[in-house]
Amino acid sequence: MRVLRATDYRVMPWKNGGGTTTEIAVSPDGAGLDDFDWRVSMARVERSGPFSNFAGIDRTLSVLEGEGIVLDVAGRPPQRVTAASQPFSFPADQPTSAALIAGPITDFNVMTRRSRILHSVERLAISTAAEIPAEAGSTLILCHRGHAIFPGAAPIRVGPLDTLLLGPDASVLRVQPAPDVTLFVIRIIAAA
Structure with missing residues (x-):
């Protein structure tokens, strides 16, 4: 990550x-x-x-x-x-x-x-804790508005226009908005 x-x-x-x-x-x-x-x-x-x-x-x-x-x-x-x-x-x-x-x-x-590659883009407006499933390829999460915290052993905080890049080993990511946040979730996978 x-x-x-x-x-x-x-x-x-x-x-x-x-x-x-x-x-x-x-x-x-x-x-x-x-x-x-x-x-x-x-x-x-x-x-x-x-x-x-x-x-x-x-x-x-x-x-x-x-x-x-x-x-x-x-x-x-x-x-x-x-x-x-x-x-x-x-x-x-x-x-x-x-x-x-x-x-x-x-x-x-x-x-x-x-x-070679397929993608999807989803806009998420969240105001409570949520889980974001990741793909087998790469998942990017752009914080459009607000701030988001991704809890863990070392919590990660992202602000407006920061991006979190997850590799193929990620499965589900938990996010805590602070207080309202809009995210873009980009999933990238290899074409069949």
Whole structure:
């Protein structure tokens, strides 16, 4: 189990050069935009426009801050994504454009290489102790709002935008919110 602090995340340019992204975690360690198996990041979107194309990648997008965004993914009806909506999954190699609803947003992205890795993203708002099941692969828990304590021999406290990274040996993690917390739980497993 590793704690990834928001102050240590790596900031890098978007693939299309239109802004910057904050990389939370990537596998394998040190992988670039063209050779990762999975990648978890945040980005500040200042204006409407096209998304970068990532060949062979599946992507899930959530809104962390701001009014939201309308995504137009080729072949699908436009999808409105807000801080209150469920995470939205789509192929990152399909032409995609975004229209901001009312000003800039900060989004949260999970991307996995379709031929090797599958992922799921769940938003959890909790106000009492809870248990979070982990996957056989990797599980990441991003603390979006509030603070959370993960009890144990050496309790771990995470604050806004800190992430807990669990390896394949984890099964269930107990969390104590202090007092209300919103978490994103990302489960990453090998494709069958």
